[in-house]
Amino acid sequence: MPQIAADLNAMLEQNPKTLANYIQNLGGFSKRPLPKYQEPFIFSITANLWDFTSPIRFFSKIMAVVGDLALKFGGMIKKDAAINLRKGVFGVPVSRHGVFFNPRKFRTSESRIRVQIQSVMQVGVESAVVSDDSNSLKGVLGFDVVSEVELREKGFLGLRKTKLVCTVGPACCSIDDLEKLALGGMNVARLNMCHNTREWHQDVIRKIKKLNEEKGYCVSVMIDTEGSQIHVVDHGAPSSVKAEDGSIWFFTTEKFEGSRPFTVQANYEGFSEGINVGDEIVFDGGMATFEVVEKVGNDLRCKCTDPGLLLPRAKLSFWRDGKLVTKNYELPTLSSKDWSDIEFGISEGVDFIAMSFVNDADAVTYLKNYVSTKSSKSIKVLAKIESLEALHKLEEIVEASDGIMIARGDLGVEIPLEQIPTVQEKITYVCRQLNKPVVVASQLLESMVEYPTPTRAEVADVSEAVRQYADALMLSGESAIGPFGQKALAVLNMTSSRMELWGREENRQNVLSQHILGSSLPDQIAEQICNCAAGMANNLGLDAIFVYTRHGQMASLISRNRPNPPIFAFTNNSSTRMALNLQWGVTPLLVDLSDDMEANISNSIDLIKTKGLIKTGDTVLVVSDIIPTSTTQTVFQSIMVKTIA
Numbered sequence: 001m002p003q004i005a006a007d008l009n010a011m012l013e014q015n016p017k018t019l020a021n022y023i024q025n026l027g028g029f030s031k032r033p034l035p036k037y038q039e040p041f042i043f044s045i046t047a048n049l050w051d052f053t054s055p056i057r058f059f060s061k062i063m064a065v066v067g068d069l070a071l072k073f074g075g076m077i078k079k080d081a082a083i084n085l086r087k088g089v090f091g092v093p094v095s096r097h098g099v100f101f102n103p104r105k106f107r108t109s110e111s112r113i114r115v116q117i118q119s120v121m122q123v124g125v126e127s128a129v130v131s132d133d134s135n136s137l138k139g140v141l142g143f144d145v146v147s148e149v150e151l152r153e154k155g156f157l158g159l160r161k162t163k164l165v166c167t168v169g170p171a172c173c174s175i176d177d178l179e180k181l182a183l184g185g186m187n188v189a190r191l192n193m194c195h196n197t198r199e200w201h202q203d204v205i206r207k208i209k210k211l212n213e214e215k216g217y218c219v220s221v222m223i224d225t226e227g228s229q230i231h232v233v234d235h236g237a238p239s240s241v242k243a244e245d246g247s248i249w250f251f252t253t254e255k256f257e258g259s260r261p262f263t264v265q266a267n268y269e270g271f272s273e274g275i276n277v278g279d280e281i282v283f284d285g286g287m288a289t290f291e292v293v294e295k296v297g298n299d300l301r302c303k304c305t306d307p308g309l310l311l312p313r314a315k316l317s318f319w320r321d322g323k324l325v326t327k328n329y330e331l332p333t334l335s336s337k338d339w340s341d342i343e344f345g346i347s348e349g350v351d352f353i354a355m356s357f358v359n360d361a362d363a364v365t366y367l368k369n370y371v372s373t374k375s376s377k378s379i380k381v382l383a384k385i386e387s388l389e390a391l392h393k394l395e396e397i398v399e400a401s402d403g404i405m406i407a408r409g410d411l412g413v414e415i416p417l418e419q420i421p422t423v424q425e426k427i428t429y430v431c432r433q434l435n436k437p438v439v440v441a442s443q444l445l446e447s448m449v450e451y452p453t454p455t456r457a458e459v460a461d462v463s464e465a466v467r468q469y470a471d472a473l474m475l476s477g478e479s480a481i482g483p484f485g486q487k488a489l490a491v492l493n494m495t496s497s498r499m500e501l502w503g504r505e506e507n508r509q510n511v512l513s514q515h516i517l518g519s520s521l522p523d524q525i526a527e528q529i530c531n532c533a534a535g536m537a538n539n540l541g542l543d544a545i546f547v548y549t550r551h552g553q554m555a556s557l558i559s560r561n562r563p564n565p566p567i568f569a570f571t572n573n574s575s576t577r578m579a580l581n582l583q584w585g586v587t588p589l590l591v592d593l594s595d596d597m598e599a600n601i602s603n604s605i606d607l608i609k610t611k612g613l614i615k616t617g618d619t620v621l622v623v624s625d626i627i628p629t630s631t632t633q634t635v636f637q638s639i640m641v642k643t644i645a
């Protein structure tokens with residue numbers, strides 16, 4: 001008799017309400033165990049559809065619940081074969097027996113129309129999986145609910161490798177919205193410190209941490225500094241002002257309340273220094289262009305030569321004879337406001353700080369040192385590449401930082417737009433060579449700020465970033481202010497999964513050139529082990545790679561090779577876990593790690609088996625880099641292939 005069914009039966013016989021209450025407490029659903037609970041155990045789940053914006057989310061939630069039952073009863077859950085999640089992904093209704101819903105009504109579910117749907121789940125046991133001696137399992141397997149659901153549904157190879165970052169703004173800052181983004185695959189929540197108040201940011205960070213702690217998500221938090229840039233302070237209108245061809249405007253740093261007609265207020269006192277009559281001022285990389293016709297003290301009188309819209313906080317760039325006059329580097333990379341935002345981020349325990357307008361490696365090194373002295377946890381510093389100056393010093397900046405964001409928005413102000421695709425490819429390549437995670441940011445799905453579907457060109461742009469093996473893709477206004485943030489996230493999710501599958505099917509892996517990173521012998525050994533591990537996993541067609549790592553180094557070295565199977569990184573360090581969230585193909589798990597590596601490996605495999613996430617016959621490549629401690633003197637670097645018994 002399968003153990004789980006027996007346990008459930010026993011539980012129901014003793015107290016039929018216990019199970020119902022247990023399930024009820026798992027959140028959101030009204031659930032009712034059916035009176036007949038012979039094997040296989042059947043219970044029905046009824047959910048209010050308005051809580052969910054897509055069938056995949058609904059089923060994800062169910063699987064999260066069922067996953068908890070598996071943990072509770074130490075058994076394996078089998079999903080009814082009739083429930084095919086993939087059918088829901090592209091909007092095809094799932095309407096086979098067992099699951100009913102009306103796609104038309106589903107679409108209106110966001111307007112909170114209550115539609116009830118019912119699904120029957122079958123709960124059973126896979127004979128070879130349940131450990132008889134569940135007491136022998138030590139510790140808890142820190143799997144996040146979303147990866148667990150994805151793994152159950154899609155299997156090892158179906159796990160998405162490209163990570164997703166969402167900018168949080170007014171459109172998605174409620175706990176419900178944040179949870180929907182987490183369920184939709186958000187790995188990192190980004191907060192742009194340019195916008196909104198300290199209290200607002202604190203509230204969002206705390207909500208994300210609450211979701212992680214109480215509901216088992218694993219969403220990292222990134223703050224993004226405002227940085228120093230020459231931009232328009234205010235032009236006196238809530239949205240935008242039109243500049244007509246030939247109109248004369250006054251550019252000043254004089255401070256005044258309200259608006260003045262034909263006046264642009266710049267934020268930086270020295271904005272006009274070194275600027276000559278005849279130079280051009282460009283708004284937001286091309287929204288409107290002005291020619292300087294007169295210098296009046298520190299101010300400039302300018303004529304509009306290319307009419308367009310002047311948006312709030314528009315970025316200003318200066319051009320002479322078709323060449324950029326670089327002025328932003330005159331400003332400090334971190335302003336006093338940025339430092340105070342960084343202090344705030346450290347005190348709130350954020351995982352990443354993205355540094356705007358980095359122009360050299362020293363600024364990054366300085367911030368990294370500062371953060372490491374101020375915070376007991378490891379906070380990763382990402383350098384944003386968004387200026388010509390940064391492109392000139394790309395390698396040293398990448399080397400100095402913990403990761404890179406290709407900030408295409410501001411970069412497009414300083415370099416011609418047609419250069420963005422090749423520059424992006426170059427930056428992703430350098431980052432991979434130097435083993436630093438790279439985020440491709442800005443305007444990936446810009447049209448979805450307004451519309452519920454992306455343009456074909458946007459999908460092609462997303463696919464290109466995935467093809468280039470970027471570690472992560474980022475949403476900006478699409479999630480921060482747009483009404484279709486969850487849909488935009490779903491587009492990133494589906495497009496990256498599809499592109500990754502295509503890459504594997506077509507065997508498109510571009511092999512990493514053998515650039516050796518490590519300078520010491522142990523580092524070089526670790527690197528070679530990881531390169532071999534990735535090659536072996538591909539060549540032997542293994543199901544997964546397990547890596548045991550305290551600081552994440554081995555996990556990232558394997559990820560750098562972009563192997564076919566997913567990488568499960570077992571770590572006992574929660575900062576490492578949160579940092580690995582940005583790394584291509586890595587699913588980080590928090591576990592207890594002892595000095596006994598054999599015990600770590602068998603313990604974690606037992607735990608994962610007990611959850612039903614791995615089965616007999618699955619093949620796993622196990623890599624470890626546990627470094628010596630006071631009790632063990634030897635470095636434990638190993639690689640082995642295990643077939644699950």
Ligand SMILES: Nc1ncnc2c1ncn2[C@@H]1O[C@H](COP(=O)(O)OP(=O)(O)O)[C@@H](O)[C@H]1O
Pocket residue numbers: 167168169170192194195196409475476477478480481
């Ligand atoms: N915390 C926030 N509060 C209010 N609006 C925000 C917030 N974060 C982002 N936004 C809005 O979303 C847009 C896109 O955000 P972001 O990616 O930070 O880009 P940027 O500031 O460069 O425009 C911003 O222009 C702003 O209108």
Ligand SMILES: C=C(OP(=O)(O)O)C(=O)O
Pocket residue numbers: 192224356386406407408409410411441442476
């Ligand atoms: C991500 C970017 O930075 P920000 O949103 O701070 O302008 C960008 O410029 O592309």
